[in-house]
Amino acid sequence: MIKRLFSEGFRIFFLAACLFALAAMGQWEAYLGVEAAGGWGALPAAQAPHIWHAHEMIFGYGAATLGGFFLTAVPNWTGAKGAAQRFIALAFLVWLAGRLAMWGGASLPPVLVAAADLAFLPVLAAKIAAQLLARPKPQQLIFLLALGFLWTANLFCHLEWLGLLSDGVEQGLRAGLLTLIAMIVILGGRVTPGFTRNAMAASGREDRLPQNPKALAILSIAPALALPPVVLVGLPELIIGALAILAGAAALARLTLWRSAWTVRRPILWTLHLSYGLTGAGLLAFGLASLNIGSEIAALHLLGIGAVGGMTLSVLSRATLGHTGRPLVAPTAVTVAYVLMPLAALLRYLGGALPALHTPATLVAGGLWIAAFALVLAALIPAWLLPRAPVGRPAP
Template sequence: MQQFIQMPPPGKKTPAGRFALFNLGFRPFFLLASAFAAISIAAWMWSYLRFTLPPLFYVSASQWHAHEMLYGFAFAVIAGFLLTAVKNWTGRQTLQGQALAALVACWAGARAVMLIAPDLIILAAVLDLTFNLWLMLAIAHPIIQVKQWRQLGVLAKVAVLTLGNAAFYAQALGWSMNGAHAAIWIGLLLNVSLILVISRRILPGFIERGVQEQVTLKNMAWLDRLLMLLLVVLLLNILTADSPMANMVLGLTIATANSIRLLRWHTPGLWRVPLLWSFYSGLWLITAGFFLYALSFTNSGVALILAIHCWAIGGIGVITLAMMARVALGHTGRNIHKPPASVAWIFGLCIAATLSRVFLPLLWPETYRLSVMLAATCWIVAFTWFCICYWPILSKPRIDGTPG
């Protein structure tokens, strides 16, 4: 896994074409996910400012917003990451060319229907779940072929996300009463769980190789297993008994455990490397989200929505930007130690969006509406800037002439 997101070994060179967007999964999914991140929040702000957004009958506008960010934006980033990572892990080719374009079309079609024609929700459900199931098969096949059973945990998380997506559509179609609630919590905590699993595998190595000082970072296996167990228990509690006391204790324990892990990964040199401090900051924002989650079940006055947005903007948003920026460089033959100068500003804008959406209303509640608008503006600018900056990187062939 540590080899992933580094420059892959050279293969047989192929003639450079002009357009390479469908050469490997990270290319179209990273680009379109970033574009959709900006478009979806712009649509949500249109609704928030009391303009019009086509309503869904059985789910609320806020549930639509949460679904599109978790199962639209974030799931697309996961798809791009895994289609690329599985090829690296197994040495087997994943979807490319027309097959990859068709998978992307399923995802994009579902997003378009949900945005402009929600009365055709059954079409969105068919397209979205086809995308989910096809993705599972596409990554499961090479894993099973080479018998890399240790990767089945990641595959299982994608399967659970697919079930969560199906639960949302079940309510959107009027077939269930609480499917959207379950889907949002599954999507949120499973995305956080995937981030924590992947970061445990790759970030210590990134830091060791990316800083100037000599440092050796080690994981504690028992702490990693504890974190995963606690996340599972938290999700089960939310979906069943939803005990406030259990939520508070679990949130505080997860935050403390992840703080210990992050402190063990710290070295001063990482703050000089944008592709490191962005990832590391995002993990601290996830941790802050769990502290806020625990506080929301006390008399502190902390609203649950602040914890949710700390995870979503600060965790999922910042870390997906950092991951996409690094993967795109490494897998197009570029130097991961020399990213475009603008990435630091892009990461900073997404972190600013988190601070505005979460901590500004926490300190000054009267600024709530302003904080939402400011956060949305920072988010939209960050992801639009990423698309503009990375379009040539993602759409053109590798600079070393090798496939991918």
């Protein structure tokens, strides 16, 4: 079973992502609960609790989902041989070392914490670069650029913690989240209409299929991908806001062409559409907040929970089912999780926008996040641990 867990990247990294999502959010909920009860909460991390929470959701959970996705998808894109078990195990241990270093950072030298936390993305990027360069395509090589942005954003955080940069954490966290959002704009913009078109064609439908105009795709991807470096170099908020609004508006415009209504009875599809819609809405909210219209904290959580949380759950569940030979039909527990995630995003958005609701909305949103991942973990752990379902037979 252990060998099987490391036989394919999605198995260990999607399992690790779900477990970490539960553990990290559980710790954050416990801290907030103690604070709300009038106590004094503390974590063994070197950073303030809210900084640790934000960092680990982006560079811990986010990086794990990227590891599972890219180690599985890139060999399919290029025809290259998948990563060996030893590499997958090594990459996982490097990721885990970063999480442990961040958790116990108060007792460790900051340079050691930085080295451990910054090691995973270069390891992942080196492997997928070797696979992508076997059959280089510009639309795929762009992910190496995005991984570079994500690593640089994390570097900015550690440079401040090392005392080498005066204001790196705020920029690094924002740029890191926006890099994940840019990847969703790119990848979600491919798979959402593509999977929908395939399902419609399989049902016998030949007309009014999803459309994905190249010009509109570029109009959403270019500003979304420009946002992380623009934030890191500290360009004016007016530019940041304009880019985010353009990317969000273009993303929502694309969504209107993807026949979302047709997917209502197919949770494995509508969750992609809903998560992409929340990505566009979150970018609009972030852009407006950059122009002093609305709450930036609310907008960032709409992006973090609704876009990143929603889309990663959508993709990891579909990829797990597909790559283990199981039917592409979301189990009931996973469908419930698809519903809980946008509800958590909405509640946390209200908690950021309305100060009177901040504590209860934040706690309930965190509880919904935990419930969603617990359901997904319970439903999919057999797929990660057990052999592929026999061809032609329903999955157990």
